[in-house]
Amino acid sequence: MLECAVIGVPDDTWGEAVKAFVVLKPEMHASEDDIIEVARANLASYQKPRSVTFVAELPKAPTGKILKRKLREPYWEGADRQV
Numbered sequence: 001m002l003e004c005a006v007i008g009v010p011d012d013t014w015g016e017a018v019k020a021f022v023v024l025k026p027e028m029h030a031s032e033d034d035i036i037e038v039a040r041a042n043l044a045s046y047q048k049p050r051s052v053t054f055v056a057e058l059p060k061a062p063t064g065k066i067l068k069r070k071l072r073e074p075y076w077e078g079a080d081r082q083v
Contacts, residue, residue: 001025001035005058005066006049009075020049021071023057030054 002023008016022035032052039048059070 001028001030003058003066005068005071007068007071007075009051009072010079011050017050018046018048019075020052021055021058022052023055 002025004020004022006018006020009019011017020035020039022030024030032054035052036049059067061067
């Protein structure tokens with residue numbers, strides 16, 4: 001994995017669920033299940049992602065900081081509360 005970002009997305013049961021966005025290194029292959037299994041083995045249950053989306057690049061500010069609000073926008077649009 002080259003880089004990743006994790007956000008909370010709306011969940012009917014828990015209010016929020018963990019979602020990971022992953023950028024893979026060139027020529028690297030992984031599935032959603034592979035990423036979740038590694039997280040399950042190394043993180044607490046509340047920290048592991050329930051879903052993974054593979055992207056070519058993460059949105060970043062000119063300083064290089066990952067813009068998580070850009071990742072959150074489509075999931076929380078129209079929601080009563082936003083994180």
